[in-house]
Amino acid sequence: MSQVSQFRHSIKLLSGGLVLTATEKQALDELPISHLFIRANADLAQTGDQPSRCITIVSGLATTSKITRGGKRQFAAIHIAGDMPDLMGLHLEKMDCDIRTSTDCEVEYTEHEDIRSLCARHPRLAFALWKITLADAAIMREWIINLSSRPALSRLAHFFCEMLVRMESAGLARGSSCHLPLTQDDLSDLTGLSAVHINRTLQVLRSSGFMTFNDSHLTILNWKKLTHLAEFDDRYLHMRRESRLMNVN
């Protein structure tokens, strides 16, 4: 029996526990999927591309970014295992952003044509994929709020809260800790703060005792106080209740 694809896994996971029928399962199993390993800092898609297939991340980190005139790269999203970062390419003619690996990545490719035909035949699977793009949009909405209305300390804290919940939901956290290989420069591009200020803000977070971020390792020591500081409310992530972080230490 063939191994279940990350693609199928993502649909189940992110669709809020959709129970697949036998024919839906079969359709997913028959979906041609190719499996690839990609090095860090490689382009998965570039602005202006018209991709013919879409990516599911099996492992590693990737980012969605745009370049501003100053040449500075600014991140608009970060993607972890299970995410489908260029699903928008399925319906939009051209990519309006760059998608790059941030670490070595294992990815699956699925042809747009196959997905379209799958969606046409199985509306519930189409809805599940559609929902994934809507959940991604919800995250962007929250990022807009985070960027425009929270000072450095809360903003950075908010980012870490989001990442731990998402990593936990992807099965990549142990307790309230996870591997998160981002440099302070990455955090700068993610939060819109200067790298120097990220450094100082990290020190404040560390000294608060609520969390640490060292050696690519995020550890949250006081979830309650950190979420309060960050004004973090995980409802925008649209995850199922039972999969949420419940630690109250």
Place this chain on the structure above:
Amino acid sequence: MSQVSQFRHSIKLLSGGLVLTATEKQALDELPISHLFIRANADLAQTGDQPSRCITIVSGLATTSKITRGGKRQFAAIHIAGDMPDLMGLHLEKMDCDIRTSTDCEVEYTEHEDIRSLCARHPRLAFALWKITLADAAIMREWIINLSSRPALSRLAHFFCEMLVRMESAGLARGSSCHLPLTQDDLSDLTGLSAVHINRTLQVLRSSGFMTFNDSHLTILNWKKLTHLAEFDDRYLHMRRESRLMNVN
């Protein structure tokens, strides 16, 4: 013969010129739609709601916002005629944001159940609606860039560039000018800048000679220079070439 709904019009417009088949047209015509007038500053949907229908704006302005702990309202999107601001409610269980009218609005309501059944029977219409949500997401991506990487002057200019292109595409602009009933407080919530700073920045924009914003009226006097100042590139709006602003004055 019944009047063509804004819903149907939006699907055609935003789907990049989808040519509807006879049966698709019929399906759209048979879609039950109710028509309502809503006063300014009224809630269309609130955080936590589980809406059973979705809105198409026929006229007026609406916003998507979230409240931060300070009680400050921050906008994550602004919607004009033809937009479907709560389409995410079709697949997400609960609203993660508030949607409110900003002016008096004329709206259409369509039941989720009817849309779902329409989508199941007509995949191309499903794709068109899906694409609308993806185009909205693309705007949010650009807002993230705008908020995190551009100083007040470019940021505000960028917002005005976007609005003129969108209004033009909705048929609501005359030349390079449009009615845009937003207060400086609204602009503050839209750009993440203080109202006082909006005021000063507007003065700079005015004195630059590139544009004016007075009496709820936006006029762009030098499109080329303003877009350059704003780093505005309309490709993220995913409109069809021919509908783009072509004035180079």
Place this chain on the structure above:
DNA sequence: CGAGTACTTGACACGTTTCAACATCCGTGG
């Protein structure tokens, strides 16, 4: 006429950026 809303202005405070120097770590090649 008074109240309310939107807009305007000035002075000052504060958060964040910038720049420049330095520390640390790590893989690579001599």
Place this chain on the structure above:
DNA sequence: CCACGGATGTTGAAACGTGTCAAGTACTCG
């Protein structure tokens, strides 16, 4: 083995953009 360069992290001091507060104007509407 050590020397080196490059990427990453750290620190200090100064400059700058933006926020805040407070006062005042202009306009509309009842």
